[in-house]
Amino acid sequence: xxxxxxxxxxxxxxxxNFYLGAYQAAINNSEIPNLSPVDVVERDCLVYRxxxxxxxxxxxxxxxxxxxxxPLQAVKLLxxxxxxxxxKEMAIASLRExxxxxxIGNNPMLRLIAGIVFMHEQDYxxxxxxxxxxxxxxxxxxxxxxxxxxxxxxxxxxxEKQLKIMQQVDEDHTLxxxxxxxxxxxxxxxxxxEAYLIFQDFAEKYQATSLILNxxxxxxxxxxxxxxxxxxxxxxxNIDAKDPETLANLVVCSLHNGKPSSxxxxxLKLSHPDHILVKCASTAEEKFDRALQNVA
Numbered sequence: 001x002x003x004x005x006x007x008x009x010x011x012x013x014x015x016x017n018f019y020l021g022a023y024q025a026a027i028n029n030s031e032i033p034n035l036s037p038v039d040v041v042e043r044d045c046l047v048y049r050x051x052x053x054x055x056x057x058x059x060x061x062x063x064x065x066x067x068x069x070x071p072l073q074a075v076k077l078l079x080x081x082x083x084x085x086x087x088k089e090m091a092i093a094s095l096r097e098x099x100x101x102x103x104i105g106n107n108p109m110l111r112l113i114a115g116i117v118f119m120h121e122q123d124y125x126x127x128x129x130x131x132x133x134x135x136x137x138x139x140x141x142x143x144x145x146x147x148x149x150x151x152x153x154x155x156x157x158x159x160e161k162q163l164k165i166m167q168q169v170d171e172d173h174t175l176x177x178x179x180x181x182x183x184x185x186x187x188x189x190x191x192x193x194e195a196y197l198i199f200q201d202f203a204e205k206y207q208a209t210s211l212i213l214n215x216x217x218x219x220x221x222x223x224x225x226x227x228x229x230x231x232x233x234x235x236x237x238n239i240d241a242k243d244p245e246t247l248a249n250l251v252v253c254s255l256h257n258g259k260p261s262s263x264x265x266x267x268l269k270l271s272h273p274d275h276i277l278v279k280c281a282s283t284a285e286e287k288f289d290r291a292l293q294n295v296a
Contacts (some may be wrong), residue, residue, distance in 0.1 A: 011039060014046050016195045019174045020202060021211030023050040041069045045109060048075045055242070057083035071109035076097075081120070092117065099130060108139045115145045124153050140166060144175040151186045159183050177202070185218055193220045210236040210243045217249055226256040244272040251277060 009015075010032050017026035030047045032039075050058045052075070060079035064072050077098075081091035095114055099105045111130045118127035125148050131142050138146075143166045150159035163183055166176040177198050186193035199215035206212075213236035220229035230253050236246040247268040254261035269278050 010035060011043060011046070014043060016174050016206070018046045018050055018053075019178065020205055020206055021053070021209035023053045025207065026050040041071055045071050045075050048072065048079070052079050052082065070098075070104045070107045074107065074110040074113040078116060081117050092121075108142060112139070112141055112145060115142070115149065119145070119149055119152065122152075132277050138165075140169065140173055140175045144179050145168075147179040147182060151182060156183060156186050159186070174202075181215060183228070185215075185222065187224060192219050195219050196223075208235065210240045210246055213239070214243075214245050214249060217253070221249070221253060221256070224252055229253050230257055232261075242267070242271045244268060244275050247271075248275060248277045 014030055014032065017023070017029065027047055027050050032041060032043060033167055035043060051057075051060050057079040060076060061083065064074075064076040065080075068076070069147055077091050077095055080087045081095075095110075095117060098110055099114055104110060115127045115131035118130070119122070128146065131138075131145050131149065143162055146162045147159045147166075150156070157177075160183060163176070163179050166173065166179055169256060170176060180194040181198040184191035184198075196216060196219035199212055199219065202212045203216065213232045217229040217232040217236070220226070221234065227250070229247065233250045233253055236243065237250065240246065247264050250264040251261045251268065254264065265278070265281060268275055272278065
């Protein structure tokens with residue numbers, strides 16, 4: 001969402017912190033004076049989504065009450081969905097009900113949360129139904145989420161079309177730059193260096209976050225520079241010891257560097273048992289055990 005034409009955007013710094021993964025900084029710097037009622041709701045959404053990103057689901061569930069605006073109710077649903085496997089079905093049922101309500105079903109934040117939830121469910125077609133809804137104006141966050149969904153579907157051609165729309169809206173937008181880097185990583189080859197330069201530019205302009213350091217590390221891994229990637233990932237681990245992407249990337253990096261990786265995998269199992277790397281490792285272990293039994 002953009003500020004009124006001609007005026008500075010009072011939420012620029014807060015939004016930027018959130019997009020780049022500086023969640024605590026977003027929370028700490030959220031007291032912004034003289035916001036319009038619309039900006040207050042967006043500010044609160046960004047703050048609560050930052051708490052969700054930090055794993056403080058219960059705080060969000062407790063603080064957003066039933067009288068809050070639709071975008072905040074949508075954020076609360078995301079917290080409920082992520083807080084416990086027992087809440088998933090209820091959260092998805094509520095989400096479907098709200099999306100079917102003509103009064104609120106087209107709310108951009110509700111559509112964004114629907115996209116995030118169905119992406120978690122790996123139901124990409126259902127996610128796109130809400131994020132890519134024809135005839136409705138997209139927000140930069142919806143476009144960026146579309147890029148992520150298309151990349152998960154291995155459709156970099158569609159992701160590129162989505163990125164072109166973002167570049168037409170605002171080429172310098174943080175999300176446009178991030179989406180460009182994600183696409184470059186997916187395409188590979190000579191594009192890896194372009195992705196690295198985007199993350200490097202963020203690292204020079206803003207504080208280093210797990211997201212930026214992981215981006216740089218992934219580029220290094222693609223280029224075969226595993227020692228440099230390891231350094232960046234350990235730096236990211238210092239910022240957030242439970243970040244699933246950092247732990248997963250450290251497992252892969254350690255294997256390439258000939259270093260033990262079991263501690264990182266164990267940490268990942270404990271803090272994010274649903275992570276795809278944990279599931280792959282468990283499947284491999286089961287197959288190995290079965291093979292051993294057959295030999296025995």
